[in-house]
Amino acid sequence: MLTAARARFWRDGYAATSVQDLTDATGLGTQSLYGAFGNKHDLFIRILDDYCTNQYAGLEAAITADPSPWHGLTSAVTFEDDGRLDLPPQGCLLANSAAALSTQDEQVRTRSCQIYSETLALFARQIAQAQQSGEIDTGIDPEQTARALIAVMQGIEFLHKSGIGEDELHLAKAAALQLIERSVAR
Template sequence: MRPKEFDPDQIADAAMQVFWQRGYAATSIQDLVEGTGLSRSSLYNAFDSKHGLYMCALKRYQQMTTANIELLGQEAPALERVRRLLMKIVDNELQDDQRLGCLAANASLEMAGQDPVVAQWVAQNFKRIEAALEQVLRQGQEQGQVASQKNPRALASFVVCTIQGLRVLGKGSLPDERRQRLLDVVEVAVASLA
């Protein structure tokens, strides 16, 4: 058996970009052939199907976003860590000239309602960031920064919703209003945690 002549992670990265730009339904196998540089037969042999390659692309995206969780683990007051994460999202949106948004949110909106495998991945992806946020918010309660009567799990879900809302506003705001709208959301969100 001949060894693979390509790096599956690089192919998943290339496919991720295609799916991110076009969405799952609008992406054809030909788009994936052109985007990855592999032949149809190589794509099918390595990933079984368009869906298999999509799931690999989503897993690569999840690895890519691990930096967001690492940001929450840094040494700083709890609310500052949450603010840093939200500001990183704002910066990503402001630098996203193509307005691609969040691949997990895109997958949730396009596929999760009809594909249980994607729905499970989306839920797991959101739970991962929620768990990290909940831990930070509990620390914030212990430090007296986060209101002790507020449920930290619910607050973590709220912050995840805020992140996804920032992504939607980033895609849907007019260019001259975009930055200020996103910054306003960050300020209101952080203030609501205290």
């Protein structure tokens, strides 16, 4: 039920998804939907929270499972490594929601800022581990580098969603990775 509602919000966006769309997608009646979730906004926030929790857990697991802290991190940032961190065609539900709603919805803005902070801390930890293992320069600031990597990751997602084509996307990712590698080289 939540999966069907999430798919509808993800495909159409919050504003374009009506309660009727949600009842059609979930098979619930309007009263059952309201009884279970309160209202459309509460359902959306529940879905967004679940999505963020699952995405962060998956990101952390994928990054930390790699024996190389730096490779695990760059694979995540560029959505590489055999699709382990696959980027769906519709992009990230959180990024889409933040772009559309964060200026008018405090709960979306708060969740966006929270996941940014968590991702920043995760990336900074990975960078520090990569420094300790001798993979990258120990003179770079892990937190500043983490901020740059998040910006690169979001830029790659934007390019993916823009429809530039796989060849150009691959070139953009390779160029970003080359600049990153040069800036952190020992």
